[in-house]
Amino acid sequence: MSTPQEMRAAYMVTLKRLDWLADDESMLASMDKWQRVVDLMTDLLGATAGYIVEYNEKLGFRATLTSQNDENPFRQVPGKPEPISSNIYCRRVVESKAPFYERDARGKSEWADNHELTDDGYVSYYGVPLCWPNGVVFGSLCVFDTKPTGYEKRLIELLECFRDLIEADLRLYEQYQIMRTLSTTDPLTGLNNRAGFEMLAHQKIRIAKRYHHNIGIIFIDLDNMKHWNDDYGHAAGDAALRAVAKAITESIREVDICGRVGGDEFAVLGYVRNRGDLTTIVARVRNALSNVKLSVPKAKSPIRESPEVSSGTAVFFEPLDQSLEDMMAVADLEMYRDKKRRRK
Structure with missing residues (x-):
């Protein structure tokens, strides 16, 4: 940290x-x-x-x-x-x-x-x-x-x-x-915190309205956060969150913004053509995480797994008449649906 x-x-x-x-x-x-x-x-x-x-x-x-x-x-x-x-x-x-x-x-x-x-x-x-x-x-x-x-x-x-x-x-x-x-920065991951993300997101949305861009939002959540903390220790949980943050920053485009908007939740916002732009980013994040091997000296036991995430995506086509809060709520709901499917 x-x-x-x-x-x-x-x-x-x-x-x-x-x-x-x-x-x-x-x-x-x-x-x-x-x-x-x-x-x-x-x-x-x-x-x-x-x-x-x-x-x-x-x-x-x-x-x-x-x-x-x-x-x-x-x-x-x-x-x-x-x-x-x-x-x-x-x-x-x-x-x-x-x-x-x-x-x-x-x-x-x-x-x-x-x-x-x-x-x-x-x-x-x-x-x-x-x-x-x-x-x-x-x-x-x-x-x-x-x-x-x-x-x-x-x-x-x-x-x-x-x-x-x-x-x-x-x-x-x-x-x-x-x-x-x-x-406006999350000290654990170095990403924008929720306030920083929302400030930049409002700026993006204003520009999108002016130039008739579509807005895409991704919600990403670290799976089994409690398991990481309870079974491996909080240092391992922090390492898993940092790994997710790193995977996101390496997977998004230069014009996208991202942030840690909750304990184990992350958000990405950017201009898109369609949902395919978002699913490509999510696939990159998951692929990056699949290659992560965490080594945490203070872990309760050896870590033999990589962090996994659930995700939700939503696209809002111009003219944009939704608030940022409404947009985030839609992507958040899609993320919880994905998490529920992944638990089955």
């Missing part, structure tokens, strides 16, 4: 819910503040343009915000990211995780293929790294100029204060996401 500290450490690796933090609606208030910071920074340094640039280790670099001063020729944020391989000034900041100052890049061979110099005319650059609380680089806070510069030390120190303000928001975002995850 994962502790809150372990879950927090694991979550640090996959903190953001989206590729770009700027696309997260929960950051709107911070973005307004960041815009004021960028505009003020650019004005105080007398620079041509100021930016907050976000870094994604797979996608590259993308401007999050740009200053709105009249001298800036690029006041619209480009949607397309710069490739990781681009020889741009911010790459130096991200790679070194340290401030970088280029007073005058003209005539320097290292910038011969930097389009910010050759195409945009930015001969001067100063940038500082922006980091998540765990030290991973988020991006950079930077200014560009079309003329050589010599910024005073106190102005550079001021820019570093602006950096601290932005990193404070990154800490708040991290804490918000961690608390949100802890409140």
